[in-house]
Amino acid sequence: MASSPYRVAVFVLYQLSIVLGIALLPVALAAEQLGFRLPLGRLVDRLGTAYERAAPA
Template sequence: MFHAMHRTATFALYQLTIALGILLMPVALLARRVGVRLPVDRMVEAAGTAYERTDAGRRSD
């Protein structure tokens, strides 16, 4: 039961991170023009990796 809740919460966090990345895209593009790099891609990648690990743990049960 706990594992299912953890997987659901991780998936929700992953989806929220993707939505945040999409919303921040114009800000990130403007920041890059100024010379500042926002770590939006790393944030999305980290959330995706966490979800994949959680999903892989479910398959091994």
């Protein structure tokens, strides 16, 4: 079982990654036009999974 401070830290990082993804959406769309992909979706997915694992049973 994960400790409460760890859970809070992972939750905060998860929320920040969502905000970062939303804020960088125009940049990501422009990069996509140039043939580059930003790994923001993977970041959000990984932090979401980490938060779910840290949640109490």
